[in-house]
Amino acid sequence: MHGGIGSSMKRKRGERVFKFESFCEPGVPSHFHGCFYENIMALVEFGHRESGTNEAMKCWSFSLELHHRPIFVKLFIVEEIVALSPYHHCHYCQSIGWGHHMICNKRFHLVLSSKESANPMVEGLRLEAIFRGADPANKVSKSLESQGHLMRGIMHASGFGHLICVKGIEGGSEFLSGNQILFLWDRICNALHVRKVSLIDVATKETMELRLIHGIAYGHSWFGQWGYKFSQGSYGITHQIYQKSIGALQALPLCLLIAHLGCSCHELPMIITKYQAICSRTLLTLGDLIRFMIELKNRLPTNSTTNTTMDFHGIISEATCRWSQKRVEMAAQVIVRELKKSESRWIARQEVRDAARAYIGDTGLLDYVLKSLGNHVVGNYIVRRVVNPVTKVLEYCLEDISNNALPACNNKNMVRFRCHVTRAQLMKDLLYLYKHILKERRPAFTSGIFGSIPMAVRIILDTKRLVKDYDQESRSPRKMESGLMNENLELMCTVHVIGGGGKQLPPYEKVSMPTYSTIGELKRAVEKHFREMYLGLKTFTAVMVENMGGKDSDLVLGVMEPGSRIVIQGRIGENGEEMEVYESGNEERMIDCSCGAKEEDGERMISCDICEVFQHTRCMGIADAEDAPRVFLCSQCEHDIVAFPAIHY
Incomplete structure (x- = not known):
């Protein structure tokens, strides 16, 4: 996907323009109160629906004005129908440890365009994808992995996402810094109530x-x-x-x-x-x-x-300095002379002060110079000052810098260093x-x-793999009396597929229903919500509520409070059992590397051809630039083979 940036980019008649610095701040373009999927569908209503797209790959654009100059950047939001995509699984989820997440029905691509990627097709936007089941004669090459943009992120309908790339000034941006792009991304995530976002830090x-x-x-x-x-x-x-x-x-x-x-x-x-x-x-x-x-x-x-300049004369000109330059320089020279006698030994502040008092009677002047001299240069020396970690007393020491090729002073008697x-x-x-x-x-x-x-x-x-948690509030269950005031009952619900193995439960979703709903209606509402959310749950049928008795005709409020977290057990229909449910795939990979890794971490791995256990290629002595061998035996299997008794005929 490609877009344009610059003052020459033509905006469509009637297209709304947003300020780049305030886009997705509270109220811009609106306040969003639902879950991520509801919020992003509400956001695109304020965008411009791009022509040349279809129902399987819808696209909206937002024109953002940068500063007060006639410069505009384009933010594209692309809705991808996963069932029609050749790529059901998200390898970003797998590498960050979210392989147990269920595959969502929809993914959203957020792209900030760059000038270099501008394409005359569709007025600066080019969507290219290979759709599963599409006529090969009509297919075009995919470009969702195109690198011609300043920012790209992927958001799953469940609210989990990935920041794929950010390109600031050094990355080719003419107007936007990396900081500006990150602040825009963060505002979007906060406004849309994103749950968690991962990234791979290779900045x-x-x-x-x-x-x-x-x-x-x-x-x-x-x-x-x-x-x-x-x-x-x-x-x-x-x-x-x-x-x-x-x-x-x-x-x-x-x-x-x-x-x-x-x-x-x-x-x-x-x-x-x-x-x-x-x-x-x-x-x-x-x-x-x-x-x-x-x-x-x-x-x-x-x-x-x-130039950034440090000039010791600046101390003398300060308002707090009531002594003349000559007196300050004289006191500094006396202190340096006393420190020289210590032969690079650290001396307590009081000891230095007492020794200098034999020559300088003004204790106020001595205190001022001792306070100001720390880490300043006097002649060929730096006066070091630190706090002794044991005694908590200030100590001083001289460091000779005469051989360190520092800028020479014209007069060694001048307390001056630039x-x-x-x-x-x-x-x-x-x-x-x-x-x-x-x-x-x-x-x-x-x-x-x-x-x-x-x-x-x-x-x-x-x-390199980092995550930001935008969903901290949801980790502490809270009462939702507001739902009752609006004649709605809100519960935090998730599902457990019977016979689905030991996979972790999907994230809890807020399900809203009439206040006096029954347990049966609750099961139907959860069933509908998760069917619409996840690809592998299209045939999900709710069976029972975990750890809760009662009949389907009983009222929900009679057995649980608003805001409660519940788990609905259910089954996937016969046709759904063949669907790919999890991001990591339905087959488990056994990982047991010598470095201690027990699960996928995004690094290159190789499996043993005998035990089929995966290990990192780097841990096995295979360089990243080196091709993996066609046949590989782990050290344990190789040892077992060598230990086989010889066969005599």
């Missing part, structure tokens, strides 16, 4: 994996800003392992990195010192440094050579840290505190 910044850089800086992925969290780790990774890996990288001391890597990575000490001089607080760990660099980058103007940083230089420095600390394997990383770096990096990079 990059230049050549850096954002889930690694952002994880070290903030403890979560870039998508965590919108509430996407760890869901299912690949290769047996648990949430605890993931958090420990992030914590290990965040806590790497910068002083040890300089000591171990400073000789081989000559720019590392300079980079650390440069940003420490700019920062107003102490940067002790790798997490502190990367977070500060990201925050600084966001404050720097884009495509600008403007550090120039542009956005381009900052990104270059960040890339240097990423490459030399996180990606390259070095001899220093084979033991001690650094021995865990390669493994921690691999674990974070393998954690």
Whole structure:
């Protein structure tokens, strides 16, 4: 599917235009109070029905105005009838751990078009699909997997969905950033009462994996800003392992990195010192440094050579400074001279203050300079200041930077240090840290505190599958007296297929019926609702309500309260037993990998030709770029074959 973007894109006569920044905010275009399926069907009523589509693949478009310029983007919503599609199963559901979900009758594709994908056919939109049972002479190639768009998401009628791709400025967008697109997507999901959305985090910044850089800086992925969290780790990774890996990288001391890597990575000490001089607080760990660099980058103007400057003279010009420049410089030099005597040893603040009082009688001036000197450069030294974690006392130390190739000062007696940083230089420095600390394997990383770096990096990079839960309120059952006030009874219902194996129950659905409905009418209402929702339940027949007695003629209110959660047991008819019910398929795959994985995680697997157990190809020593062998035996079966006794004739 393709669409257009830009000021030259023609809008249809009478087509309604929405503001991009406010689309799907409360009341825009309407308030939605139903379940996801009801809400999205209400939303498309405000869109433009595209011509050239049919009942099996309907499409609506929304024209969104960007900023106050005559620039418009197109949002397409495509309703797909799963029964007519050659693709019944959703591999995104399988890889995120939702294989037990039932296949819905409908899927909705939400696409934000890009200028590059514009197509004159159907005024910028081209729908292409191969429908099951269609005449081959009339079929066209499918393009639902087309990459010519800025955003694409899939929503199942049950309210579970997947964000497939987002392309901001670096991905080819001319006007929209990734942040703007994510905020639009989040507003749509909130407005339509989506339940859960998954995504695969492969976002990059230049050549850096954002889930690694952002994880070290903030403890979560870039998508965590919108509430996407760890869901299912690949290769047996648990949430605890993931958090420990992030914590290990965040806590790497910068002083040890300089000591171990400073000789081989000559720019590392300079980079650390440069940003420490700019920062107003102490940067002790790798997490502190990367977070500060990201925050600084966001404050720097884009495509600008403007410098960020740290100037010690700024302290003197502050309103809180009542001393002259000469007196401040003199006090600073006295403090530095006393710290030199310690020979790089950490000294408590009170000890430094007492020693300096022999030369500076003004204790107020000393207190002011001691407060201001932390992590500032004086001559060829940086005055370091930290809080002792044991004594909770401020301590000071000098770090010699005379050999770190920092910008030279014209006068060593001047308490002045200027550090120039542009956005381009900052990104270059960040890339240097990423490459030399996180990606390259070095001899220093084979033991001690650094021995865990390669493994921690691999674990974070393998954690790509994230989920946002939009349905938190439904997890706590609540009373729905409002339903009774409206002369309706609302219950949270799901179904259990008798003889359907040990699959988890489908998500609970809100079913509304007249207040004085009977148990028999309840079963018919649930039966109708789930038949319309799920492909494999078209022949579902409700039999009984679990854990509840009574006859079909009894009133529901006599045996349960409004808002209760109930399970309806039933059977699938003979014709329905042949239908594919679950996203993972009706056949179970046995997964038992050496990494600990016991279920599908979206990574490439191979099955043993004897025991038919699936394992990851990577865990079996098969590289991702290498083709899987045609015949494969797992280590256990191979061992058993070797252990067979020899046959003598």
